[in-house]
Amino acid sequence: MAKGKAPRRTLDSYTLRNINKTIKAGDCVLMRPAERSKPQYVARIERIEADARGGNVKVHVRWYYRPEESIGGRRQFHGSKEVFLSDHYDVQSADTIEAKCTVHSFKSYTKLDAVGNDDFFCRFEYNSATGAFNPDRVAVYCKCEMPYNPDDLMVQCEGCSDCMWECTFDSGFTLLV
Template sequence: MLFIKAKKKKEQSVVVDTKQPPFQSRIKSSSGFYYDDRKREKKIQKSLNGIVYEDPEIQNKKRLLILKSREEKARFREKLKKQELLSSKQPSSYTPTFWLDPSAKFFLTADSNERVKRGDSVLVSKSPEEGVYPALVGDINYEDNDKIVVVERYYSPEQTLGGRRSFHGNKELIATDHLESISSRSIQRKCFVHSFFTYTRLKHVGPYDYFSRFHYMIGGGWLTPDPVDVFCKCLMPFNPDQFMLKCQDCKERYHPACINMTDDEAKQIDSFKCDECRSLDVNQASSSADPDIVMLNPFTSCPFMVHISTLIYHACFWCKCS
C-alpha cells in the first residue's frame, strides 16, 4: 500500500491512500486518530433532516450539540438572533421556514393536527359540493408556500360500474388509479385503510377504520382483484358484515340463506356440519360396520404405515392381520 505525505499544517498531515478514490482521503491528527470530513458533514446533515419539524428550541439545541468549534456555534447563535427579529416582525399567520422546508416529506392536518406522511390514508374535503372522500397520500411537493400533495383516491362500491354487490362490506373501499394534486390544507384528518385480513381480526372497528381488497381501473371500468377466497355454495367472497355458519370439520363457511335457514335459526346452532361432511360420516360409519372392508385395510391406525400396509395387502391378500 502506497502513501503520499503532504506538507504539515499545524501538527496535521494529510495521508492519501492511492488505492482509494480521492474523496475518501483521511486527515490524521497528531494523536493518531483519523477524521473523515465528508462523513461528518453527512452526519450533521442527516441529523438536521431528521429534526426539521421538531420544536425550534429543541432543534437549535441539537444543532449546537452537533457543532464542535466555537466559531461555528457563535455564527449559529447570530443566525438565530436574526431569525427571532424577523419572526417578531411577521404577522400571526406567518408560516415559519422550517414548516415549508422542501426536503420534508410530511405535514400536519388542518382539523386534527395529525402528522401525515407518504403512504398514509386521509380524508379529503376540497369543497362542500364534493364532500369528503378517502385517499392515499403519494408524493409531497413544495409550491408557492404550500404543500402540494398527490393523492390516489379510494372509491366506494357505488362509484364503480358494477355497483355494490352482496359481498361488499359496509366499510369497504376500492383502490383506484385516479390521481389528484391537492393542497395539504384540504386534508381534514387521517383514516386507516386495512387489508382484508387485518380488518377481520380487529378487536374494535373504529369510525375511521376501513378495508380494501380490490383495485379499480377507471379506463377499463373493471376490478382487478387480489387472490380472493370464495365461500359457500354461491362461491362469493366473504362479507365481514354478514353472518355465516362455519363447518366444524371442513371449516367451510355458508350463508344461512344458501342452506335454507334464517339468521336467527343459524345463530342458535352450537355445532354445524355441512351436507358433504355429514354424508362422509355416514359412509365411514357404514364401512366400519363391514368386517371385510376392515380386513382389506391393515395398519390404518398408524398414519406412517398406510403405504406399507397397502404393499402388504397387494403382496399377501390372504393375510387377515388388522
C-alpha cells in the same frame, strides 16, 4: 417577461393544523367532498409539496373508490367499509384533509377486535377507465358461492366445517344456519 411557476419542494411530512396530525407519503386520509351531503373521500398520499414560502401545501394522492362509485356499483358481498385502490391520481390542497384513516388489507381487517370510523379495507385494485378489478376473482366461503362480506356473521358448521351465512339461493328459498 412572463412569470414562471414558483419552485415547489417535496416535504417528508406536514402537520395539519386543523386536526393537529402529521401526514407523510403512504398515509391514508379522509378528504372533504365538494358536496357536504356526500361521504368523505378516501385517498393515499403519494407526495407532499410546498411552494417556496411553505404556505401553499399540495398533496399528490391516489384515490380509493367506494363500490357505489365504481362501474357495476355496490354488490351484496361488498362490506360497508370496503374501498378499491384506483389508478386515479390527483393533486389537492392539504387543507381539504379532514382526518387520517387506516386502509387495512382484507385479512387484517377481518381480524380487528373493533372497527373504528377511520378503519377501511381494500381487497381489489380498480381501473377507473375500464371498470376492471385486480384480482378479478376472490375466494368464496359460502355454499351460495359469494365472496365473504365481513359485515355479515358467518357460522361454521361443526359437521363439515363449511362456513355459511343467511343467504338466498337461486331456487328462491332462504337457508338459515
